[in-house]
Each structure stands twice: as structure tokens, then as C-alpha cells.
Amino acid sequence: MLTDYLKKLIDRQAEKDSDFKSLLSKPNKSLKELAEYVTGEAFKAVKDAPTDEARGCRTCYQDDETMLNxxxxxxxxxxxKPEPLPENVSAERPSEPKPSEPKTVVMKPKRVKKETKNPKYQELSLF
Structure with a gap:
């Protein structure tokens, strides 16, 4: 879940930076609102992308450094404050594919064709 991952990033940054640690005690900030803000910023990055390929994508990815910023x-x-996402945009993590049972493969020996002369076509001799 996004909030769990954000919490890990926050804890990692708080260990490195004591000034950041003091910012965490602000009463008007919440982890849920932070998740909405980060999701909105990721959507804006895709929406304002310079190429048509990026604007039409169905998923978005941001690295840890960008999320930390x-x-x-x-x-x-x-x-x-987080901006609301459009109604046709979902901020959900896709479901993980279920692991399927391993398939057993049975190897069959290759059949080798015997070379036979085709009776329809005969080789003519010029001599």
C-alpha cells in the first residue's frame, strides 16, 4: 500500500535529517493526505509530459528521490493541499497476478523423415 511505502521513506529521511524529523510533528499534516498529494503530483507529471506516449499511458512511476522531494x-x-484526481483516474495498485501451478512439459523425440524419391518426379538422364 502506498501509505506504508511513504512511511518507510519518511522514516528513512527522518533518520538522516533532524530538521525533517521536526517537521513531522505538524498537526495539519497526515499520511493519508500525503498519499493523495504524491498521487496527484505523479498524475500531473504524466498529464504535462512532453510526449504523446507519456500522456496516453495507463500507469505512472516515480522514483524514490522524486517521491522524497x-x-x-x-x-x-x-x-x-492535494488536488483531486479526475473521475476517470484511479490511484490503486494493480492486483498481483496469482501464481499458477508449474506446467510439466513432456519432451517427445523428433521424428526424422526418411528421404525418399518422389515417384511423380523422375530425374532424366541426358546421356
């Missing part, structure tokens, strides 16, 4: 910005600024 959004997290820090969210906690530093008091007036940052």
Missing part, C-alpha cells in the same frame, strides 16, 4: 515539500509548506 514531494514528501519534503508537503511537510515544509503549510498551504500544500
Amino acid at each position: 514531494h514528501i519534503i515539500h508537503y511537510y515544509q509548506e503549510d498551504d500544500v
Whole structure:
């Protein structure tokens, strides 16, 4: 879940940076709102992409550094609020494919064709 992953990133950054750790105690900030903010920023990055391929994609990905920058910005600024996503956009993680049972493969020996002369075509001799 996104909130669990964001919590791990926050904890990792709080260990490195004591100033960031003090920002976490702001009463008007929540992990749920942070998840909505990060999702909205990811959607904006795809929506404003310079190529048609990126704008038409169905999924979005952001690396840890970019997400961490959004997290820090969210906690530093008091007036940052998440923008609602359009109705046709979902911020859900796709379901994991179920592991299928391994298939057993039976190897059959190759059949070798014997070379036979075709009676329809005969080789003519010029001598």
C-alpha cells in the first residue's frame, strides 16, 4: 500500500535529517493526505509530459528521490493541499497476478523423415 511505502521513506529521511524529523510533528499534516498529494503530483507529471506516449499511458512511476522531494515539500509548506484526481483516474495498485501451478512439459523425440524419391518426379538422364 502506498501509505506504508511513504512511511518507510519518511522514516528513512527522518533518520538522516533532524530538521525533517521536526517537521513531522505538524498537526495539519497526515499520511493519508500525503498519499493523495504524491498521487496527484505523479498524475500531473504524466498529464504535462512532453510526449504523446507519456500522456496516453495507463500507469505512472516515480522514483524514490522524486517521491522524497514531494514528501519534503508537503511537510515544509503549510498551504500544500492535494488536488483531486479526475473521475476517470484511479490511484490503486494493480492486483498481483496469482501464481499458477508449474506446467510439466513432456519432451517427445523428433521424428526424422526418411528421404525418399518422389515417384511423380523422375530425374532424366541426358546421356
